[in-house]
Amino acid sequence: xxxxxxxxxxxxxxxxxxxxxxxxxxxxxxxxxxxxxxxxxxxxxxxxxxxxxxxxxxxxxxxxxxxxxxxxxxxxxxxxxxxxxxxxxxxxxxxxxxxxxxxxxxx
Amino acid sequence: xxxxxxxxxxxxxxxxxxxxxxxxxxxxxxxxxxxxxxxxxxxxxxxxxxxxxxxxxxxxxxxxxxxxxxxxxxxxxxxxxxxxxxxxxxxxxxxxxxxxxxxxxxxxxxxxxxxxxxx
Numbered sequence: 001x002x003x004x005x006x007x008x009x010x011x012x013x014x015x016x017x018x019x020x021x022x023x024x025x026x027x028x029x030x031x032x033x034x035x036x037x038x039x040x041x042x043x044x045x046x047x048x049x050x051x052x053x054x055x056x057x058x059x060x061x062x063x064x065x066x067x068x069x070x071x072x073x074x075x076x077x078x079x080x081x082x083x084x085x086x087x088x089x090x091x092x093x094x095x096x097x098x099x100x101x102x103x104x105x106x107x
Numbered sequence: 108x109x110x111x112x113x114x115x116x117x118x119x120x121x122x123x124x125x126x127x128x129x130x131x132x133x134x135x136x137x138x139x140x141x142x143x144x145x146x147x148x149x150x151x152x153x154x155x156x157x158x159x160x161x162x163x164x165x166x167x168x169x170x171x172x173x174x175x176x177x178x179x180x181x182x183x184x185x186x187x188x189x190x191x192x193x194x195x196x197x198x199x200x201x202x203x204x205x206x207x208x209x210x211x212x213x214x215x216x217x218x219x220x221x222x223x224x225x226x
Contacts, residue, residue: 053210
């Protein structure tokens with residue numbers, strides 16, 4: 001199974017900060033990667049698909065980049081509603097695998 | 108609008124089975140795979156597998172092979188996930204999720220079903 005190593009596991013940031021989260025795959029996965037946001041008690045929400053495509057309705061402050069093994073989710077200016085846990089998910093092959101998650105907390 | 112509505116919380120004893128349902132509406136149920144993902148308390152997300160509602164074909168993560176069965180009833184646009192020989196570490200929220208837009212990812216999710224395994 002492909003391992004997805006996500007970092008950092010948590011971070012503290014202030015409103016307005018630029019935040020970057022990375023995901024590294026144990027083998028090349030082309031651009032078959034998505035990013036999700038999850039708030040406590042809620043289902044995950046798809047933010048980015050195909051590594052860099054913004055899901056409909058998602059604010060443009062979210063962006064994704066990368067291909068092959070290294071991927072990045074960037075929040076250009078952190079808003080209060082962005083404090084949550086973020087996960088990457090590869091769908092290059094089975095089993096699909098998630099990163100361990102990054103919890104974004106208020107500084 | 109697309110909706111996935113799951114069945115309610117369950118409490119089961121170790122060794123028992125649980126069957127969670129996921130009723131789809133707002134799109135063509137048979138057109139898109141239905142995935143199942145679980146999340147243990149305070150832990151990350153874990154993909155379990157998918158079912159093709161049209162053919163009934165399935166693809167399970169090896170970890171769950173032999174214990175999980177995914178089925179569907181197309182007449183009522185409902186997918187099911189049954190997990191047998193439950194253990195305490197199967198305590199989790201179980202989500203169904205479908206990939207309807209051309210994202211390749213799970214773009215619509217159910218609300219989750221908490222399954223608690225306790226003696």
